[in-house]
Amino acid sequence: VQLVESGGGLVQAGDSLRLSCAASGITFVQWSMAWFRQPPGKQREYVAIISWGDGDTYYADSVRGRFTISRDNVKDIVYLAMNSLKPEDTATYYCAATRRGVGIQSPYEYDIWGQGTQVTVSS
Secondary structure, three states: OEEEEEOOEEEEOOOOEEEEEEEEOOOHHHOEEEEEEEOOOOOOEEEEEEOOOOOOEEEOOOOEOOEEEEEEOOOOEEEEEEOOOOHHHOEEEEEEEEOOOOOOOOHHHOOEEOOOEEEEEEO
16 A cells, blocks of 8 residues: 655746645545645645545635645555645645545544655745
C-alpha cells in the first residue's frame, strides 16, 4: 500500500503547478482521496477532497476557485491543479486516503499517507 506524490517545486506568485499522487496496493476507486498541506511551523491542514464513486469535491476556503482536485480511476492517480499561487500556499503537500466517509477534513481520519512534496511560492 503506497501513495507517491510528485510535481512540487519552486514557482513565483501567480504561477501554476499540478501535483500528482499515484496509488498502489489499494482498490483506488473505493477510497476517498484528499490533499493536505503543512506550512513551515504550522499544523497540517486540509486543502481538497474528492470522494469515491461520483467524485464529489470539497475545498478549503483558502484555495476554492484556485485549486482543482480530480482523479483518474483507471490510472489510480489523484491530481491537484493549483493556479494563481500565492506565497502563503508554500507548504509540504501530502496526499491521503480514507474509507471512513466522504468529505472528511480531519487528517486523523485518513489511514494512508504519501511522503509529501514541497511547494514553494516566491513573491
